[in-house]
Amino acid sequence: MSEFIPQEEKLFKAYGVLWRSYSTGHGRSYIVDNALCRNQDCQTTLKPKGDAHYCVKCDKNYPYKVSHVIDRESVEKIWEGHKTLDWRIYSLELPPTKIVGEDEDENYWIKVKLSEKSGKRMAVIYFGEKKKNQDKTDYSQVFVDFEDEQIRFDKNNKNPMKILCKFTAEFPNSEIRQRKKKK
Numbered sequence: 373m374s375e376f377i378p379q380e381e382k383l384f385k386a387y388g389v390l391w392r393s394y395s396t397g398h399g400r401s402y403i404v405d406n407a408l409c410r411n412q413d414c415q416t417t418l419k420p421k422g423d424a425h426y427c428v429k430c431d432k433n434y435p436y437k438v439s440h441v442i443d444r445e446s447v448e449k450i451w452e453g454h455k456t457l458d459w460r461i462y463s464l465e466l467p468p469t470k471i472v473g474e475d476e477d478e479n480y481w482i483k484v485k486l487s488e489k490s491g492k493r494m495a496v497i498y499f500g501e502k503k504k505n506q507d508k509t510d511y512s513q514v515f516v517d518f519e520d521e522q523i524r525f526d527k528n529n530k531n532p533m534k535i536l537c538k539f540t541a542e543f544p545n546s547e548i549r550q551r552k553k554k555k
């Protein structure tokens with residue numbers, strides 16, 4: 373237990389006390405067994421005592437939620453997730469083909485790819501609202517059929533007219549327009 377390296381100069385507040393993370397130097401990191409006193413003028417390492425963490429300096433008990441072991445494990449799980457909060461989420465539910473164009477802002481994203489379906493060349497446009505847990509019904513899938521000059525939507529996904537007010541596709545010989553009905 374001697375080669376543990378403090379991972380970051382951060383303390384995490386959970387279950388009424390403060391916790392530190394450590395790394396083993398082999399890429400593994402975890403939450404230290406003993407929490408710290410939540411009194412910010414103290415932050416003494418707490419000792420397990422009965423069903424509580426005990427601060428020798430403040431002479432104060434911080435009761436466990438469940439038990440020392442389970443509390444630490446739970447805090448570690450919350451912390452593992454916390455570390456990823458600002459990570460970008462890539463959907464593996466979209467077909468794994470090469471994307472030829474994409475863009476996004478804070479609220480929406482769009483991706484365009486070219487594909488072949490039943491020997492026909494087609495553009496597939498995906499767009500949707502940004503959501504933490506992207507679901508099939510959060511985005512639209514629009515197929516642009518160049519040969520037949522047609523537009524098709526995938527009914528398993530969100531109806532594009534729930535995201536757009538107007539949709540226009542211009543082909544060499546025709547034009548397709550969709551407009552949201554006024555309420």
Ligand SMILES: [Zn+2]
Pocket residue numbers: 409410411414415416427428429430431
């Ligand atoms: Zn204390």
